[in-house]
Amino acid sequence: EVQLVQSGAEVKKPGESLKISCKGSGYSFSNYWIGWVRQMPGKGLEWMGIIYPGDSDTRYRPSFEGQVTISADKSISTAYLQWSSLKASDTAMYYCARHVSLTGSNYYMDVWGKGTTVTVSS
């Protein structure tokens, strides 16, 4: 069974760093793009960025570039989303999702992790 298992909920203070994870299993982790999607409280889904674990090629939505870092360790089939200095506005649910290509940039997200809640509060 294809699965993405995310790390547990986090409660942090503004200015702290954080790295959350997403471990894939049941498929060839290196050969599929993995992306991160944010859902702020009471809001919709926002696509943040993706990484290709095979060569670590990474793409970001412009509004997230420089604010977060997406990385992956293909040896342990795990993708990461990290912050160097959290803000209260980073409080949200973060989902990882496997991206499947149809043609070119025509991708959909077929498998999702259960989400990691990040709460940033002083």
Next chain:
Amino acid sequence: QSVLTQPPSVSGAPGQRVTISCTGSSSNIGARYDAHWYQRLPGTAPKLLIYANTNRPSGVSDRFSGSKTGTSASLAITGLQAEDEADYYCQSYDSSLNYWVFGGGTKLTVL
């Protein structure tokens, strides 16, 4: 404000048919990019419902169907059930923005 526009809410009685629209433009759905649909039940992660405009993944009920015309896509749900009460999102790629986008989401209420 998303480049894919969905109605904030729709509702229907059990057994009825409802449709949810997703209006895009010539740089996303109206271009060569497909529309995909996700269901997010309360307290759970999104689940792929329809991919490539009309295709259902294995295990998704045939009460769900998708279509695409021009710059818009639609999700139809027939035989509405209480368990269908959820948020529904469309998704595509936008060639002007150069990233993947979601619609704002539609909350379905089963009356």
